[in-house]
Amino acid sequence: MQLGFLVDLHLCMGCKGCEIACKVENEVPLSTWRLRVKYVDVGTFPETKRTFTPLRCNHCENAPCERICPVSALHYIDNGIVNIDKERCIGCAGCVMACPYGAIYIDPETQTADKCTYCAHRIASSMMPACVVACPVGANIFGDLEDPKSNISIYIQEARGDVQVRKPEKGTNPHHFYTGAGNVHLNPLASQRIEGYNLFNKITHLPLGGHHE
Amino acid sequence: MIHETFAATNAVVTLDVALPDIFWGWYVTMNMWAKSIGTGLIFMLFLLHRKNSSEMSGLRTPAIIVSFVMMNIFLLFTLADLHQPFRMWHIFFYPHWTSAITVGAWMATIFVGLEFVMMAMMIRKDKCLLTKNATASFDKLLFWVTLLAIPVTLYTAGIMAEATARELWQMPTESVQMLLAATLSGSAAIILLGGSKLSAETKNFFASILGLSALLAFILYMSEYIFGSMKAEEVTATLAYIKGDGEYATMFWIGQWVAYILPMILVALYRVSKSNSILTLAAILAIAGLWVVKHVWLVIPQLLPMS
Ligand code: SF4
Ligand code: SF4
Numbered sequence: 421m422q423l424g425f426l427v428d429l430h431l432c433m434g435c436k437g438c439e440i441a442c443k444v445e446n447e448v449p450l451s452t453w454r455l456r457v458k459y460v461d462v463g464t465f466p467e468t469k470r471t472f473t474p475l476r477c478n479h480c481e482n483a484p485c486e487r488i489c490p491v492s493a494l495h496y497i498d499n500g501i502v503n504i505d506k507e508r509c510i511g512c513a514g515c516v517m518a519c520p521y522g523a524i525y526i527d528p529e530t531q532t533a534d535k536c537t538y539c540a541h542r543i544a545s546s547m548m549p550a551c552v553v554a555c556p557v558g559a560n561i562f563g564d565l566e567d568p569k570s571n572i573s574i575y576i577q578e579a580r581g582d583v584q585v586r587k588p589e590k591g592t593n594p595h596h597f598y599t600g601a602g603n604v605h606l607n608p609l610a611s612q613r614i615e616g617y618n619l620f621n622k623i624t625h626l627p628l629g630g631h632h633e
Numbered sequence: 634m635i636h637e638t639f640a641a642t643n644a645v646v647t648l649d650v651a652l653p654d655i656f657w658g659w660y661v662t663m664n665m666w667a668k669s670i671g672t673g674l675i676f677m678l679f680l681l682h683r684k685n686s687s688e689m690s691g692l693r694t695p696a697i698i699v700s701f702v703m704m705n706i707f708l709l710f711t712l713a714d715l716h717q718p719f720r721m722w723h724i725f726f727y728p729h730w731t732s733a734i735t736v737g738a739w740m741a742t743i744f745v746g747l748e749f750v751m752m753a754m755m756i757r758k759d760k761c762l763l764t765k766n767a768t769a770s771f772d773k774l775l776f777w778v779t780l781l782a783i784p785v786t787l788y789t790a791g792i793m794a795e796a797t798a799r800e801l802w803q804m805p806t807e808s809v810q811m812l813l814a815a816t817l818s819g820s821a822a823i824i825l826l827g828g829s830k831l832s833a834e835t836k837n838f839f840a841s842i843l844g845l846s847a848l849l850a851f852i853l854y855m856s857e858y859i860f861g862s863m864k865a866e867e868v869t870a871t872l873a874y875i876k877g878d879g880e881y882a883t884m885f886w887i888g889q890w891v892a893y894i895l896p897m898i899l900v901a902l903y904r905v906s907k908s909n910s911i912l913t914l915a916a917i918l919a920i921a922g923l924w925v926v927k928h929v930w931l932v933i934p935q936l937l938p939m940s
Contacts, residue, residue: 451651458940459648470647475940484797490734491723510723511716513656514734517796522939525653531716586940590797604644608938609870611644619648626651 422500422595423538424565426572426583427474429600431559434459434472441554442476445539451626452525454536455551459619460604460611473605474551474560477502477523477536478586478594485515485524485535493533500565500595501540506532520590522608538562565595575599655935660714662928664707665789666818668741669811669923671703672786673819674826675748677839679779681823682772684838691830692823693771694755699826701748708745711738733791736784744785747778786815799934800867801857810853817846817892818923821916833907840912843919844900851893854926867937874933885929892922 434457442448442455455476462469479502486494486502493509496502509532515524516533527534539549547553552560563570568577576583576597585594586606603610615624678696681689712718725742728735751774754767764770790811793802820842824831831839858876862869875885899915902908 453650456650457648458646460644461647462644471644484795487731488734488792488795490729490732490738491720491727492729508720508723508727509717510720511718512714512734513716514732514792514796516653516656517792517935518798520798520939522653522798526656526716592797608940609866611646613646613649613652613938617645617647624651625654 424595438551441550445550478596481593484518667706669814672782673815674700677823737788847893888925
């Protein structure tokens with residue numbers, strides 16, 4: 421079994437339901453996120469468009485975070501999920517430096533690394549990840565990539581050329597795909613982060629939690 | 634005012650989480666800097682032993698003590714940088730051998746252990762229980778410790794290479810930079826420690842190592858500075874922080890001048906004038922500048938948004 425995600429960006433409307441569901445399900449502390457939806461505005465007024473991209477851990481087949489972790493706190497489980505053992509983690513932040521997708525954060529409460537686990541605890545009880553359940557438009561497709569009859573496999577086959585991963589040049593082989601994505605969705609360097617352009621807040625940088633502050 | 638400022642092909646992030654601050658900051662800089670001096674001194678002691686062992690007589694004890702202290706500073710900052718420092722023992726009980734962090738922690742621990750034995754031998758001398766001839770045993774052990782110092786100084790380059798997210802840190806270059814940092818700071822440290830105990834010929838020898846290490850490291854940095862941005866998008870974006878009015882441009886150039894350019898000039902002047910104070914100044918600048926150089930290179934790739 422190899423579990424994977426596919427986000428259909430044609431469907432995503434940026435409601436952030438998945439983001440909230442994830443926060444609640446996994447009790448993700450303030451100022452940290454396992455999953456978030458990024459908005460990027462493209463174009464010149466009045467020809468503008470707002471894009472939405474849910475971003476989470478890609479559960480890479482060749483995961484740099486797993487490779488660099490000195491104590492195997494990050495490890496693969498049988499269903500292909502890259503999981504984390506917070507009791508084992510020493511908080512070296514090697515994984516934070518290694519993950520090309522910025523998917524890992526240091527939990528300010530436990531002072532250990534954490535990230536999206538594809539809701540491994542729910543899957544163990546035959547439930548779908550919280551974000552999949554919460555999405556009102558079914559934009560998150562989750563399932564076994566090795567089963568040709570699974571929803572995700574069918575979706576990938578039907579989408580054919582329109583299936584992409586983030587930063588394929590890193591050789592990580594993500595188990596997380598997107599359809600309907602452009603460079604602006606997947607490449608963080610394709611958009612600018614300019615002071616004063618963020619909706620709702622003006623915070624651009626967060627201090628690190630814990631004793632490193 | 635997006636419509637007034639940007640072309641249609643450009644894009645602006647309008648809602649996202651804040652970017653995390655720098656994870657590996659000056660604690661890690663201290664770690665790399667202290668390790669360079671600690672291992673570099675061992676390299677230089679070994680070279681001195683091969684070249685003219687009679688000049689080692691007054692240097693064995695101070696050099697091994699300084700190296701040992703620097704290696705302990707390195708270990709201390711490694712520990713302090715952990716968010717869960719009391720779990721450090723996990724590295725030894727649950728080692729994950731694909732990680733350069735694990736391999737490095739083991740090698741550095743063995744290295745420091747051997748240095749402790751060498752130091753104890755030199756301090757206890759005749760009263761040492763391990764050996765009857767402390768100096769001879771020290772010199773024998775020095776060979777093995779020098780061999781071990783090579784991977785100990787290199788493993789941080791391995792960690793940087795495993796940091797897949799940070800495109801700037803390329804493996805062959807970082808390995809060479811780690812070795813050059815060790816030869817630069819090691820030669821500087823032995824010049825300072827040796828003082829008048831070193832003959833003019835030996836001083837010339839270490840001055841050459843200092844000057845050449847500075848030159849080679851400077852060439853590598855300049856190669857990256859000029860050509861690095863011609864191949865990879867992420868490297869281009871990272872180097873922007875040290876170019877023009879980039880956030881770290883001033884600090885980058887302070888580091889290059891203090892660690893490399895000024896020591897190179899001073900070493901050249903020393904060779905002409907034979908003035909010991911010029912050489913001492915070159916050595917002090919190289920050691921101080923290395924910290925700045927390492928810090929800038931450590932921090933700039935962490936400023937880039939990853940997602
Ligand atoms: S996306 Fe990052 S955290 Fe997730 S498996 Fe890949 S490297 Fe690890
Ligand atoms: S922070 Fe924890 S999970 Fe990440 S590499 Fe270090 S020990 Fe492993």
